[in-house]
Amino acid sequence: MLRFILTRVSLVIPTFLGVTFLTFLLIRLVPGDPIEVRVGERGIPPERLLELRHELGLDRPLWQQFLDYIAGVLQGDLGVSLVTRNSVLSEFLTLFPATLELAALAMLFATVVGLPAGIVAAVRRGSVFDHGVMGVSLTGYSMPIFWWGLLLILFFSVGLGWTPVSGRLDLLYYVEPVTGFMLVDTLMAGEYGAFWSALHHLVLPMIVLGTVPLAVVARMTRSAMLEVLGEDYIRTAKAKGLAGKRVIGLHALRNALIPVVTVIGLQVGTLLGGAILTETIFSWPGVGKWLIESINRRDYPALQGGVLLIATTVMAVNLLVDVLYGVLNPRIRHSR
């Protein structure tokens, strides 16, 4: 097991290098450097521009800048934001809980709805429910996130007025951030009104972000269940005289969960990518929105650091899923 984890961790190194290199290069391909973008139309004397560029090290050859950056990263230094002058790591860590809270709830939503829907669709294969679930999930999967988000805002926030349009918390409330998770912080502070407000703010972004994973989970559960339901051991379970609920909910589901968990793990990448769009639409103060702003400001260190940290998160989750896969599947566990 330890060897397995070490092998996996060593595979992370090339991915790290690739991600760092690509982000570094791509953001520099975008016209306009941080200084030009900041001064905008006001303009700046050419001597002053050169001076500032020199100060930020932007006048040196790209490969030197890259090597410097890598050297910093290897020592755990992600640099400081060119705009706020704060450490990139601390900015990320301040904003990350908001993204994590949203992503976790979206995943919860996708699993809680998608898993049962997939199971029932498989058991009632070919029924109206089955076709309904598959149709809806195909639609959900194909829909652009930003459009879906705007539709929901238009209907529920603007039309019905049920949910707020943007943000994490109503302006009436202030809760001291302890964990950074609004639902937890409001409860810890005993502010139930604030808790409700936070929950209201979460519902729409959660649905928007959770839609694609929901579709994937439902489809995967259905196909995994269909495969498992045809297995010999399901016939054995029935031959034991077990009730249908136990045959499906225990004997079949336990086996079908193995591929489903893998898929859920892979969705974490999609989720963090989707968070960038969702957070922008809902003005959600998380890392997604922060990254978009960093691109607009050409805040090179912030963007590079942010992408690197998100990539790290995704890789860590994938590693965790691989370990969990072994726990779920006895045949894998014993061969390691």
Added chain:
Amino acid sequence: MPAMPLLDIKNLSVEFTTRAGTFRAVDGIDLTVDEGEVVGIVGESGSGKSVTSLAVMGLLGSNGTVLADRMQFGGKDLLAMSPSQRRKITGKDVAMVFQEPMTSLNPCFTVGFQIMETLKVHEGLSGKALRNRAIELLEQVGIPAPESRLSAFPHQLSGGMNQRVMIAIAIACNPRLLVADEPTTALDVTIQKQILDLLVRLQKERGMALILITHDMGVVAETAQRVVVMYAGQVAETRPVDALFKAPRHPYTGALLDALPERALGKRRLPTIPGVVPGIGDRPQGCLFNPRCRFATDRCRIERPALFDVDAGKARCFYPLADAPVGAGEVL
């Protein structure tokens, strides 16, 4: 008047609805099994023997329709039972052992869990008593170090060991009838003998009835008291094992016996039956066996024979074979 049979099936048919239409896999068979009796069902692949057993167990999927004039177990009408009433019998009074031990056990649960599950559901055992009973069962089916095997997963055991576990699950609640569907087909020859011996021993010790489904005539000769030979979903011949092996009445039975290697000693080639069992779309007119039968006449090609009385049993043939061993010394 003879005692009522344990299993009493009259005119059982099983139909499957496929895209190509309705297919009758089992066509009007009668089957009775007495308390403590060993009945062998033999036939080639596609003769309907497994489907018959699944119908008895109530394990056919939703696309399989069971039609029967009578289907009784221990005097109770299986056809009139609700699914939940049926489940109380299935796995308890009627249990089944399947062909593929490696895939018939759930790979995600330990052997112990899978044995104890049956005991928990049907006998309501729990705790120490449950565990002890599971160990006892593993011991009875000849698994060494049973205590340590409880926590093993199926993939950690061999095919023969898994089949023993399957048998332990099947006999857990002292069934009155055990259905074994080709229990040795997927196993090594040496293991086959052990598993058969185990089944026969358990059957004798417990006095349970046993339906042994196989395509191996040799297995039937060793274990069964009565034989049902099936062909294309119908009963071709049903007679006591001694009489059938001494003098088969249906040409199909005769041909099956001729194809036994031990009966073909001294011949240059092992006799075989030309052709295959008719499938969904190509059931012949007249006797279903006529295209492959050496003795078929024009009557066999037009008229479908009923099950006629022959000595000590029945055979579905207009021209039952005489006492002389069939095919002896003949060149096919």
